[in-house]
Amino acid sequence: MRPSHSAILLTLAVTSTVLAQDAKPLGYQDTPIIPGTNWHVHDGLRPQPKIITPGKNPGDAPSDAIMLFDGKDLSKFKKNPSPKPNWTVEEGCAVSVKGAGYLESTDQFGPDIQLHVEWAAPTPPEGTGQGRGNSGVFLFGVYEIQVLDCYENKTYPDGQAAALYGQTPPLVNACRKPGEFQTYDIIFNGPRFEGSELKQPAYATVLHNGVVVQNHVQLLGATGHKNAAKYTPHGDKGPIKLQDHGNPVRYRNLWIRELQPVDSQ
Ligand code: MG
Numbered sequence: 120m121r122p123s124h125s126a127i128l129l130t131l132a133v134t135s136t137v138l139a140q141d142a143k144p145l146g147y148q149d150t151p152i153i154p155g156t157n158w159h160v161h162d163g164l165r166p167q168p169k170i171i172t173p174g175k176n177p178g179d180a181p182s183d184a185i186m187l188f189d190g191k192d193l194s195k196f197k198k199n200p201s202p203k204p205n206w207t208v209e210e211g212c213a214v215s216v217k218g219a220g221y222l223e224s225t226d227q228f229g230p231d232i233q234l235h236v237e238w239a240a241p242t243p244p245e246g247t248g249q250g251r252g253n254s255g256v257f258l259f260g261v262y263e264i265q266v267l268d269c270y271e272n273k274t275y276p277d278g279q280a281a282a283l284y285g286q287t288p289p290l291v292n293a294c295r296k297p298g299e300f301q302t303y304d305i306i307f308n309g310p311r312f313e314g315s316e317l318k319q320p321a322y323a324t325v326l327h328n329g330v331v332v333q334n335h336v337q338l339l340g341a342t343g344h345k346n347a348a349k350y351t352p353h354g355d356k357g358p359i360k361l362q363d364h365g366n367p368v369r370y371r372n373l374w375i376r377e378l379q380p381v382d383s384q
Pocket of ligand 1: 253254255263265266362364
């Protein structure tokens, strides 16, 4: 059946209304400038945030993440020359091997990053204090977020799981039992140096099993043992390192995102 004259007119009217809406600029240009930016309040010309696809379930990598370890191989990490042992892959997990040393990413990341880590302490548990399920996540290779089996295992507070080791204890102890997988979601702002001068210290925010345990905490410098932390200048990017502390701690689902400044897309 042929469309009636009025139906055609109606279609044209609707189409022109839609086109007019499309042509209408987004937002406003007659509003104040937001201090510190070149943009008006509600400025429609401001760059649109990049569209990404989030992970299906909490903890899954979003589409713009770089997978460091997906359970298959350690190709994103450096290998030790023979005869030094290497970390192994067992049942989809990267496992710390005594004597292998740090598992260090081949690529470098920074200066601002989001890092997702899943880890499990050995079961049955062995040792006490710092000797039980010890490992660590090192940002820029030198700033440690402690990994330790702190389930019914006391140690000094600045050495607990999710502590900024030697500097700041976690706000709470959110440890799961040994053998159970635990998550760290780390937002890390690397320090800025100008030559040998520190321009801006590093900051860390950490969620342990979904619980905020470090709330934008300023770091005092690189991690040390039994000494006061201090900064040594380094570049805007650095490796991710996982610590071998002699305990077979397991890791899985490691992914990272470099955080781009707003308006830079
Ligand atoms: Mg450690």
